[in-house]
Structures are given as structure tokens and as C-alpha cells.
Amino acid sequence: MTESDRVAVIGASMTQFGQREEWIQELLAEAGLDCLEDAGVDADEIEHLYVSNMTSGEFEGMTGVMNALAHDIGALPAYTQRVDQTSSSGGAGIYAAWQSIQSGASEMTLLVGGEKMTHRTTGEATDIIASITHPVEYTAGVTLPSFAGLTARHYLERFDAPRESLAKVASKNHRNGVDNPHAQFQKEVDVETILDSPIVADPLRLYDFCPITDGSAAMLFCPESVAQEYTDEYAIVAGVDGATDTHVVHEREDPTVMGGVVESGQGAYEMSGYGPEDVDVAELHDMFTILEFLQMEGLGFAEQGEAWELVEEGYTERDGELPVNTSGGLKSKGHPLGASGVAQGVEIYEQLVGEAGDRQVEADVGLCCNVGGFGNCVITTIMEAAR
């Protein structure tokens, strides 16, 4: 790493998301090997290997997944580390990979995020994810979807936003997912169907929520000077930052503001020199439709209480001013916890190097925001096309 070097991304991959027969070890290896092939890099060149994963122990009884992956793909004796930051483990993995290159500790870092979830019932999966909550929240039986219901009602009542605006987020992201061959759901869902679907956490309904998903995604990082030995088509990590909000969700001063989104966004903007007006495409953590509004506002794409108006205007459509979740988002693509933040990075990378296929938009600068818990931990990453 020379003084003028920047951190580059030279390869990316994601497995098919959805209900998979493979277990975590196989899913991680699949994405990792595909990523190395995409970049034309041999496994023995990897110096650091990070695995973003939240719950392989709880879901599958499998721990030490980073060690297993290094062995399975032939990356020994690379330094390995598992990165757990709940649902933002993938974003935290990007931050860790960036640090490893930026610090000079590694000249080739592979990041693989993955989760195996669908073999559990919805109740069991919901409970495992809700184990992040404080005892007073856990005793009350709060789940991440019920946090979303509480917040959505508050947002709609306070800002006089129509219920349909949330359904339009889901409909848009499903429409985008049709063109993502790796997405769990590749079908359009109209607003009426969303509004008629069963209530899960009033006022939110089934289609306001992402599915339970198996899958894995990977990115390969190195100094820009090394990237140029392999390819002319790469992306640069221009800015990345992470921040933490309260563990107890109701202790936040304003239920419609995610402090971690605001803080990490400001840090990423400052590092990159870009502002919200410079972002051409964004992947936001739409685990629940209401989160897309909160992140648009927290990241400065909209004033507080006004994101719903932009969605109504088509501002966030693929052909809009700021395409949001061109991948289909977590909503349509799926949400295999530890993989999701990495998959956001994969989408932005593909958009910047022109490999997004039918989802391609014109983009020189892309942003991804990966949310852990209900805004408890957040990582925002800004990437730019190499030039």
C-alpha cells in the first residue's frame, strides 16, 4: 500500500438467495470461490479473510466458519476473522476489509458474508434474531417486525403520510428484483396485493417485510496499485463509517430518527468528499419498508418526514433521480443476515463497473447503508468507479 493508494474492489459475487439445500460452510465457499474467479485471483494470494456472519452457531450449531472457509477454498495460512454485528455484519465486514488494506496489514483481502436460516420455523428464526434485545424488550415479546410496526404507525401519524406510500416501496423493490437472477423473489407485486396481505405488525403487512433467506455474497479488496495489475474495471471505497445507537430502542429521543444512520452517513460523506447530492445509486437496508424512509432521511436524501413524498413521485425508481435498491433490496432479493451488507456492496460494485445487466443505471458514485438490529448498529459505505 503506497501513500497515494486507495482501497479498491476488484471482484464480487453472490450465490442464489432463497431456500437453499446447502449449509453455511458450503454457501460461504460457493460465494468465495466465485468471487476469486470473477477477479482472476488465486486463493493463495489472500492475506486476510473475513467472514460476516451473525448466527451460524444459533441457527446451525456451526462455529469457527472463517477457519472452515479458509481451508475449504485453499486460502491457508491467511489471517481469518468472523465479523458479527447482527444484521449489519456484512457492512462491518466491508469496514474491516477496508481497514485491513488501508492499514497496510494486507494486500489482498477476501470478504464473504453468509447465513443459513430457512431450515428453522419463522417463530424460531424470529426469536433468534430478537435475542439481540434487552431483557425488558425480550420479556415483552418484541420482535424486529414489531419494532417496525411501532415505528411505522408513529411515522404515518406524525407526518400524515399515506399507508400506500410504504406499499409503493415494496412494489418498487419487487419490480427491481425481477431483473436480479440471484434474488429470492423475481416477481412483481402490486400495491393492492400488498395492502390486502395479512397483518404481521399492524399497520404493516406481510409484503412490508423481507423474507427469511439462505445465501452468501463476497467482495475482494486490495490496494489500487495492485488492482491495476489485474483489471481496469474496479471500484474504489471512497468512504466508510460505522456508528451505534441505543440498545433499548424506545430510549431514542425521536423514534423516526436512526442515529446510527445519521452518524455513519456523515462519516462516510466526510471521508469520501461526496454529499447526498453526489450519490447516483443507493442500496438501503429495507428489511421493513419503513426503514427505506428512515434511511433516506437520515442520509440526507430527503428532509425528515418527506421521504414518502419522493417515493410517491418516483424519485427512487430505477429511472428516477436516485435509484434505490436496484438489486431488489432485502425485500425482494432476500435477507440472509450476514450476507446482506456484502450483497449491497456487490450491487453497488456491479453498478459502478457496468456489470448490473438489466438493472444497470448510470452511476459513478454509489452508497450502501447496512442496518443492524433496529438501527442499533449501522455501516454506511460510499464507492466510486475507478478513473
Place this chain on the structure above:
Amino acid sequence: MTMEATRYDDGTISYPGHPRSRNGAEPVGTIDLSEHTAEVVTWTTSTATPPGIREPNHLAIVEFDVGEVVEDGETSVRALVQLTDGDIETGDEVEPVYTEKLREPGAGIREPDSQDWDGYRFEPV
């Protein structure tokens, strides 16, 4: 049984309590919220509940006005609570009703001995 909020040296109040306030201040006392009514800030009815929880589960974020028992600093504190039923509106005044078991210990992933399982549900005054 009490429902104790914690007051800190910097004038802030939190429920539940923490070893330090969000600003790093030390605790200086407690307030028993079970002796107060509260106002519903927002609510939801969850139909997809985890193991050991009633279905449906009615939940709310409520705000207690504790101005009568504090001399300075913050005068309100919020809590996430179960409601007795879903017949509720934002802005309703609610009061606590002791409940021996809010959730079945051991039914979920959390270790039964690691926390309490009784507490208060809230219903309209």
C-alpha cells in the same frame, strides 16, 4: 414488584436502568413507574409472535410524566410494554396491571435464569 426507572446525575432518566446514563453520568435514584399512568406514543399488534408469547401480542411505546417526583432535569421517560388488548389509540392514557408471566420462560432462546419474566401489562384508564 416494581417497574423501576433510573435517574442519573446529569438529570436524565431511563427505563430500564443502566450502569451509566447515555452521557456517562452515574445513577442517583430510582422511580417506580408502576405507580404512574402513561400515554400511548405508538402501538402495534403483532400476529407473528416468537415461542412463549401470546398470539396476537399487543405492544406499545408509552411515555410516563414523572414531573411530580423529580426536582430538575428530565420529567418524562418512555417504556415498551405489553397492552392487555388491542382496543387502543395513540394518545390514550393507560395504567399498569401486574402480570405473573409476560412470556413463558425457556420457550425461546434466552436462558430462563438470566432475566425476569413477570411484569406489567397496560390497559386504558
